[in-house]
Amino acid sequence: VSGWVGALVAAGRGIDFGPVWDQRDNLVRGLFVDLQVAVGGLVLSIPGGLLLASLRRSGSWPLRVAGFTLVQLLRGAALYVMAVWFFYGLPAAGGPKFDPVPTGILVITLLYSGYLSEVFRAGLAAVPRGQTEAAQAVGLGRTTTFVSVTLPQTVRIVLPAMGNVFADIVKDTAILSVIGLNDLMRESLRWAQFYRPFRYFEFITVAGLVYLVLVVAVTQAGRLLERRTGDAGSASLYRRRGFLRIRGAGA
């Protein structure tokens, strides 16, 4: 046992979190960049997801096919690949070039519109048909039925899942450091290299812990919301779909 303890002590020798503490302002600023992109992405993904979901439920088949194809493409795309393509690839071919923050929000929005459209579709399908039939029976128009009967119930079903979606988005923002987003990940790596010897261990460990705390907090908030609205369906449904969830064609 003493051998193990000795090895542990030896492995831990020289660990110094002082540099991380010295750079706390930069790291916190990075964290806010992450949050900015995550919130922006989430807020824009909601209308995006609704749009895609309504395309897929549309009465005309070309729109349905377009919606289906778009959703599959978006769910097949990896965030890293899309970010690099939009930031480095497209401008090299004469396309527009945006700053890292808007590019990050754009990429997150595209990806999560695809995910959310599936969540919304499940949510819309979960509203009992009797609701629409009853609304129409009492003389409401199709639009009014959707806006004042179907949508509010869908929101109630879907809302708790947002905690998990947001947690996933926060984790994903760490990847956006590759396009020069000055987020927590990039700041951590940059400052780790600033010291001699390199402080990778300290900075990366702290960055991981901060992301972890954030993700756990957001997930728990979602669960609380779930209990509040008294609907256990959607959040657990979303969770069960797992890591970077993608269900295959038609799933």
Added chain:
Amino acid sequence: VSTLVALTFDWDVVREHGGELRHGLWLTLEVAGLGFVLACALGLPIAALRLSRSPLVRGFGAVWVGVLRGVPLIVVVYWLYNAAASRGWFVISEFRTGVLALGLTGSAYMAENYRAALRAVDSGQREAALAVGLSPTQSFWTVEAPQAARVVVAPSVNLLVGLLKAGTILSLIGLKDMFYVARTVAVDEFSPFELYTVAAVLIVGVTLVVAGFAALLERWLGRAHR
């Protein structure tokens, strides 16, 4: 923009680096595949921990799952590749880092898949098995596990798809995959658009094929179940 893109798409660059791209795609598949195998293997004991009767053991399992699902994969990658090496603990290749990072992160998700699958088996199955005189161990291996195995297939293939996509970040630490090739060529020849696009299309294609396979499998298993 689109006409400009169509006019300037330089297939020669793609042809010139076709071999490297193919090699890079193979690397991505290999890392994701091995990472997935590791995740499946490592997920089992973790799931067992989470089902343990001792709260301490259960707690350890829960922490494993919580931490690896809460920390971004990119942090795990940098931690294994840079942090550990900077402390002089261990130095591993980019490839092994990739397999290990995907395997560790994946193990948390696999453990949850196993657990959910075991839960999905009706408790009456166990009760019936015990009633006809099987021991709890026999009941687990001959009655519950086979049924859970069927349930676990679909979410597991979905995880493989996730790992495939997530594994693309490994070019960041210098794994010579398609995106590494694309970036090197972009720097050397200043024509990043073609290679980035081809790499992106290839990876989306592979992902969709595997995802489609997962959907078919899910439908097929669902039918067999009924």
